[in-house]
Amino acid sequence: MAIALYDVLLLAHVLLFVYWLGADLAVLYSARFAADPSLSLETRQVISQIMAFVDLFPRMSVPLIGAVGASLGAMSGDFEFGPAVLVAIWLSAGIWVATNLYLYLNRQQQSRTAAWRSFDLYWRSIIGVIVLGAALAALLGLGVTDNRSLAAKLLVFAAAIFLSLALRRIFLPFRPALRRLVEGSGGPPDVVVMQQTLARARPVVLGIWALTVIAAALGLWQPF
Secondary structure, three states: OOOOHHHHHHHHHHHHHHHHHHHHHHHHHHHHHHOOOOOOHHHHHHHHHHHHHHHHHHHHHHHHHHHHHHHHHHHHOOOOOOHHHHHHHHHHHHHHHHHHHHHHHOOOOHHHHHHHHHHHHHHHHHHHHHHHHHHHHHHOOOOOOOOHHHHHHHHHHHHHHHHHHHHHHHOOOHHHHHHHHHHOOOOHHHHHHHHHHHHHHHHHHHHHHHHHHHHHHHHHHOOO
16 A cells, blocks of 8 residues: 555644654753752763753744644645745744754753754744634634634644743753853852752643643544
8 A cells, every 4th residue: 555645744744743742841851850859960960961852842842833734734625835935834843943953952051052052942923923813813714724723723733832931931940050050150049040940840841741642632633
């Protein structure tokens, strides 16, 4: 049996959802041990390296889910846009992925990544606003699709992007505090900062997971 491109993209779409959910769970779980003062600094350093690597997967899965989903919608006829728009979507996703790869590979050099971290936040914000606008327009009958389930899925995806932005901001104090501990210049206040950060991040992560499940259900069941 021949496997069509649509089937390959559909499989990729499912796998990207899995990597998004599973990797976020692993990062959140690992962060608990990184904030555990009973563990040695060497152990925390290893945990930090594992977290940075695993966190790369959801960072890359989000833009690729959008690009693959757009391709699936265009191939099925649910999205009403031409090849130029699809190319622009893939180009935007490629920029997002490349930025995250650069940040990961240069994560130890703060001077080289500061500007790119800001760019990443702005780029996510722009994409989130575009997806939100497309979702609202589609729900009002003015957008790129007449499939209301797909429009609702776009709305959920936009919400997940904005929650991921909030999560990045919440986690800003975590890695510097962990780095100070690993380098031996930190102390109990840094442990408190890490534990408080985890407490604030937990409901946001649960919200992202819920939105991801809702998006998957909308895609599978097409309730509207």
